[in-house]
Amino acid sequence: MNKDIMTRLVRLGEKIPQSTSIPKTVPIYMSSSFSFDDVETLEDIYNGESKGYVYSRISNPGQDVLKEVIVGVEEGQAAQVYSSGMAAISMSILAHVKSGDHIIAGNVLYGGSYQFLKDELNKFNIEVTFIDLKNENIEKYFKSNTKLVYMETISNPLMEVIEIKRISTICHEHNAKLIIDNTFATPVVCQPLKLGADVVVYSATKYLCGHSDVMAGVVISDKDTIDKISHTGCLYGPTLSPFDSWILTRSLRTLKLRVKQHCDNALKLAQYLEKHEKVKKVYYPGLASSEYNSLAKEMFNDNLFGGMLSVDLVGGEKAVWDLIRVLENIKFVPSLAGVATSLSYPVKTSHRAMNDEELKKAGISKGLLRISTGLENIDDIISEFEEALKRI
Numbered sequence: 001m002n003k004d005i006m007t008r009l010v011r012l013g014e015k016i017p018q019s020t021s022i023p024k025t026v027p028i029y030m031s032s033s034f035s036f037d038d039v040e041t042l043e044d045i046y047n048g049e050s051k052g053y054v055y056s057r058i059s060n061p062g063q064d065v066l067k068e069v070i071v072g073v074e075e076g077q078a079a080q081v082y083s084s085g086m087a088a089i090s091m092s093i094l095a096h097v098k099s100g101d102h103i104i105a106g107n108v109l110y111g112g113s114y115q116f117l118k119d120e121l122n123k124f125n126i127e128v129t130f131i132d133l134k135n136e137n138i139e140k141y142f143k144s145n146t147k148l149v150y151m152e153t154i155s156n157p158l159m160e161v162i163e164i165k166r167i168s169t170i171c172h173e174h175n176a177k178l179i180i181d182n183t184f185a186t187p188v189v190c191q192p193l194k195l196g197a198d199v200v201v202y203s204a205t206k207y208l209c210g211h212s213d214v215m216a217g218v219v220i221s222d223k224d225t226i227d228k229i230s231h232t233g234c235l236y237g238p239t240l241s242p243f244d245s246w247i248l249t250r251s252l253r254t255l256k257l258r259v260k261q262h263c264d265n266a267l268k269l270a271q272y273l274e275k276h277e278k279v280k281k282v283y284y285p286g287l288a289s290s291e292y293n294s295l296a297k298e299m300f301n302d303n304l305f306g307g308m309l310s311v312d313l314v315g316g317e318k319a320v321w322d323l324i325r326v327l328e329n330i331k332f333v334p335s336l337a338g339v340a341t342s343l344s345y346p347v348k349t350s351h352r353a354m355n356d357e358e359l360k361k362a363g364i365s366k367g368l369l370r371i372s373t374g375l376e377n378i379d380d381i382i383s384e385f386e387e388a389l390k391r392i
Contacts, residue, residue, distance in 0.1 A: 001318050002264060002380060003244065005105050009364065015206055019257050024058070024238075025316075026061070026062065026065045026249065027209065027244070028060050028062060028242050028243055028367060029056075029060055029061045029085045029242050030242050030243065030362075031056065031242070032055070032056050033054070033055050033056065034052070034053045034054060036345070037267065037362060039055075041197035041296075042054065046132055049086070049270070050316070056117065056239065057234060057237055057239045058234055059357075060245065062183060062241050062242060062243075062245035062249070063081050063242070063244075065245070066079075066081055066245045066248055066252075066258060067079040067081060067250055067355060068078070068251045069249055069252050070117065070208075070218050070252070071220060071285055073187045073188075073252070073255070074187045074193060074200060074220045075191055075193060075194060075205070075380075076110075076189075076193050076200070076220040076222070077137040077221070077222045077223045077226070078220070078221065078222065078223040078225075078226035078227075079218060079219060079220045079221075079226060080218075080219045080229055080230050080233060080242045081174070081204070081217065081245065081248075082217040082218070082219070082231075082233060082238045082239070082240055083170070083215060083216065083221075083238045083239060083241070083244075084114075084203070084205065084206055084215045084216065084217050084238065085110050085183065085201070085203020085206070085216075085217040086113075086203070086217065087217045087236075088118065088201045088202065088217025088218055088219045089112075089113055089116065089119060089201050089205070090116055090120075090205075090236075091177065091219070091229055091232050092158045092179055092199050092201050092219050092229050092231040092239065093117075093121070094152065094223060094232055094236075095107055095225075095228045095229040095232040095233075096147055096177060096206075096228070096232070097121070097124075097126050097147050097148065098124075098126075098266065099124055099125040100125060100126075100127075100145060101126050101127070101145050101147045102126070102127045102143050102145045102146045102147065102150070102195055103117065103121070103126065103127070103128045103129070103146070103147065103148045103150060104128075104129050104131060104138065104141050104142070104146060104148070104149045104150070104176075105128055105129070105130050105131075105149070105151065106119050106130070106132075106133045106150070106151040106152065106154075106162070106210045107130040107133075107361060107362050108129060108134055108155040108156070108157075108158050108160055108324070108362045108363065109150075109151075109152060109155065109181075110152070110156040110181065110183075110203075110351075111346070111349075111350040111351035111352065111353050111354060112350070112353075113150070113181065114130075114351070114352045114354065116128070117130075117150065125210045129141050131161075133162045133167070134160055134162065136168055138167065139170055142170075142174045142176065145255075146176050146243060147176055147177065148170050148178075148179055148311075149167060149171050149176055149177070149178050149179070150179045150180075150181075150185065151167065151179075151180055151181070152176070152180065152181040152182075153181070153182045153184060153185040153189075153190050153192060154184035154259065154306050154308065154392060155179055155184075155289070156184060156186050156287065156308075156346075156370075157283075157308075157310045157344075157346045157350065157351070157364060157368060157370040158181075158283050158310060158362075158364065159184075159283040159284055159285055159290075159292070159306070159308065159310060160292060161285050161292035161295050161299065161300070162263065163166035163177075164180065164197060164299060164310050165195050165196050167196075168197055168198075168264075169195025169196065169197065171198075172196070173183050177198040177199060177225075178196065178197045178198050178199070179197070179198065179199040179200075179201060180192040180197045180199070180200055180201070181200075181201050181202070181203075181373065182200050182201070182202060182209075183201075183202050183203045183206050183207070183223040184206075184306050184307075184308050184329070185261050185300070186202075186207045186208065186255065186303065187229055187255075188255060188260070188299050188301065189259065189263065189301055189304045189305070189306055190299055190300050190301065191301070192281040193220065193221075195299065197227060198221060198222075199219060199220070199229075200219070200221070201219050202217060202218040202219075203216075203217060204216035204217055204218045204248055205217075205335070205337075206335070206337035207250065207255070207258070207262070207322045207337040208248060208252060208255065208261065208269055209248055209251045209337075210254075210255070210258050210337060210338065210339065211251060212250070212337075212338035213247065214244045214247050214248055214337065215239075215244065216240055216244055216245075216248050217238075223287060226228045229266065231257060231295065243309075244249040244382065254282055258339075258375065259304070260302075260303040260304065261375050262306070262307025262337075262373055262374070262375065263304040263305060263306060263307055264378070265285045265307070265341075265373040265374070265375070265376070265378045265381060266286070266305070266306060266307045266308065266309050266371075266373040267284070267287075267305060267359070268378045268382070269286050269309065269371070269373055269378065269381055269382060269385070270282050270284035270286060271287065272382050272385070272386075273309075273311055273385070273386070274287060274289065276389060277314070277387075278313060278314050278315070278319070278389050278392065279311050279312070279313060279314065280312040280313060280314050280367070281311065281312040282309060282310075282311050283309060283310040283311070283312075283389065284305065284308075284309040284310075285300075285305045285306070286305030287296075288296060289309050307335075307337065307369065307372065307373045308371070308372055308373070309370075309371050310346075310368055310369065310370045310371065311369050311371065311374065312365055312367050312369075313367045314367075315367065316365070316366055316367035316391070317366040317367055319367060320327070320345055320366070320367055320368075320369050320391055321370065321389075322392040323388055323392050324343070326391045326392060327343070327384060327385075327388045328341060328384065328387045329341075329384055330342060330381070330384055330386075330388075331343075331386070332344070332345070334350065335372075336370070336372035337372055338342065338372065338374065339372040339374055340373070340375075340376065341372065341373055341374035341376060341381050342358050342371075343369055343371045343372065344362055344369075344370045344371045344372070345368075345369060345370070345372055346368055347359060347364065347366050347368070350370075351364060371385055
């Protein structure tokens with residue numbers, strides 16, 4: 001090859017080596033774009049007449065492998081993946097509404113979702129009504145322009161469980177779609193599509209990944225709906241990287257094993273904390289004392305209730321701050337669902353955008369601590385809480 005060294009550096013090694021064997025795991029396709037031998041091939045792919053890839057903001061082989069896995073476990077028709085949970089949530093909502101439309105949402109939600117619905121959609125002249133899905137009659141809040149109802153399978157941070165079948169039936173009677181954030185439950189615990197939900201969203205950063213090393217979001221629905229959401233997402237551009245797609249696919253292989261351990265540990269920790277003199281109340285649907293226990297048993301799979309719980313501490317805000325200081329191995333983290341047990345303080349992290357009146361209306365006190373139960377031996381988790389609670 002009689003070429004300049006720079007030309008050789010640029011052009012050599014472009015083709016994938018031929019092999020009669022295939023890799024055991026799917027390769028990482030770290031390519032922003034794809035090349036074509038002619039214009040006709042490009043046109044065929046754009047028009048859906050041939051399978052292939054054009055640009056990784058639109059699709060990438062690693063993303064498609066991830067979608068195949070998540071569609072299979074969620075038992076939906078199609079999926080889309082994004083660079084964060086909020087990207088998945090916002091794209092799913094924006095794809096279905098326009099100026100002048102109306103949305104109904106639960107008043108106990110992840111703080112980012114609440115802020116997006118309350119403040120961001122207001123810029124588009126989209127009205128959102130927040131209601132207590134547990135105690136209020138949702139029927140009376142529907143309007144002729146109501147397009148969506150948005151809720152969480154297990155609410156953040158109060159662990160409320162709302163009857164999905166009932167809400168979905170009412171939505172469909174009013175020609176509205178039901179979007180459910182299933183992050184706290186995962187498809188191992190609950191599959192909202194099978195209960196009547198139209199769209200399921202995840203912060204895949206949490207349990208679907210489970211190792212605190214990826215930011216990602218996932219949406220699952222029917223094919224037409226996903227096509228609609230994908231079009232919106234392609235324009236806004238919150239693309240999941242090929243590397244994060246690969247990491248998330250790898251992590252999903254152990255999802256059921258991890259979630260079962262999270263759930264088992266959470267139930268035992270909740271039972272321990274419920275009896276502790278320095279704990280005013282434990283929020284966990286797996287407890288026999290929980291008002292959601294019967295419904296959770298009916299809706300959830302395999303008697304699993306999730307790995308998240310919250311506690312109201314005797315002593316309120318000061319007790320929370322003191323406990324965070326004295327815990328040694330259980331870290332204070334503004335996230336959840338890693339392999340190690342962690343805790344978060346909603347009024348200062350996930351729900352800090354809510355004012356005192358909104359917090360009070362949602363039932364989130366300044367003494368509320370949210371616990372993400374990890375995969376450690378449960379005796380070690382309980383022992384650390386026991387020692388720390390003695391010191392506050």
